[in-house]
Amino acid sequence: KNQVEQSPQSLIILEGKNCTLQCNYTVSPFSNLRWYKQDTGRGPVSLTIMTFSENTKSNGRYTATLDADTKQSSLHITASQLSDSASYICVVSRTGNQFYFGTGTSLTVIP
Amino acid sequence: DGGITQSPKYLFRKEGQNVTLSCEQNLNHDAMYWYRQDPGQGLRLIYYSQIVNDFQKGDIAEGYSVSREKKESFPLTVTSAQKNPTAFYLCASSVRDRGQAFDTEAFFGQGTRLTVV
Numbered sequence: 001k002n003q004v005e006q007s008p009q010s011l012i013i014l015e016g017k018n019c020t021l022q023c024n025y026t027v028s029p030f031s032n033l034r035w036y037k038q039d040t041g042r043g044p045v046s047l048t049i050m051t052f053s054e055n056t057k058s059n060g061r062y063t064a065t066l067d068a069d070t071k072q073s074s075l076h077i078t079a080s081q082l083s084d085s086a087s088y089i090c091v092v093s094r095t096g097n098q099f100y101f102g103t104g105t106s107l108t109v110i111p
Numbered sequence: 112d113g114g115i116t117q118s119p120k121y122l123f124r125k126e127g128q129n130v131t132l133s134c135e136q137n138l139n140h141d142a143m144y145w146y147r148q149d150p151g152q153g154l155r156l157i158y159y160s161q162i163v164n165d166f167q168k169g170d171i172a173e174g175y176s177v178s179r180e181k182k183e184s185f186p187l188t189v190t191s192a193q194k195n196p197t198a199f200y201l202c203a204s205s206v207r208d209r210g211q212a213f214d215t216e217a218f219f220g221q222g223t224r225l226t227v228v
Contacts, residue, residue: 004153031215043117043201043219089153093215097142097161097205101153 002027004092006102013109017080021105023073023090031093035064035075038087038104047075047088080109114138117202117220123228124189124196132187132223134202141207143185144217147171148199157200160185161207189225197227 004025032051036044050066063076090102115136124130146154156169160179174193203217
């Protein structure tokens with residue numbers, strides 16, 4: 001069964017601290033993995049994309065990693081800001097425009 | 112600006128009424144999707160369309176209907192048969208899969224929050 005699981009479900013951190021979000025998947029055949037940020041009441045926006053051959057990719061303070069062998073990905077946020085408070089969704093694409101969504105990690109950054 | 116637009120942002124429906132949610136994109140994308148998002152759950156696929164005049168049921172199509180008469184538009188009708196329609200609805204679009212992994216990004220609209228009163 002094609003599934004995407006994220007952990008933790010929710011996370012509260014102090015402003016300026018780092019955090020890491022996890023994503024495990026069983027989707028096959030794998031096309032790519034994206035991390036999306038979704039602000040409350042808004043549509044998700046793509047942060048990073050990881051294809052099969054990529055191990056790590058950065059986008060500003062966001063760094064994503066992918067281990068295609070263990071089917072795990074992580075999103076590391078450095079020096080968190082209040083504006084990072086959002087839901088972070090891991091989305092795995094299968095060939096043929098099929099998307100599989102995790103349930104998301106709700107991140108709250110407090111001053 | 113290129114993008115995907117959903118309207119309205121908020122919608123209230125009386126029980127027994129049908130309502131239609133609008134989704135328009137000017138990204139020239141072939142594929143369009145409707146998802147439902149409930150608290151604590153991942154996005155669930157309602158319907159999708161890979162090309163004009165063709166659409167397929169997703170995981171939770173019961174009580175919903177769609178049409179794809181134009182490439183730019185993919186409206187979703189929530190019918191009275193949908194038992195629990197209160198939710199956040201997201202429309203997305205993507206290029207048609209051309210076998211290049213970096214292509215398959217879903218671009219999302221800003222969502223419509225539907226509430227049954």
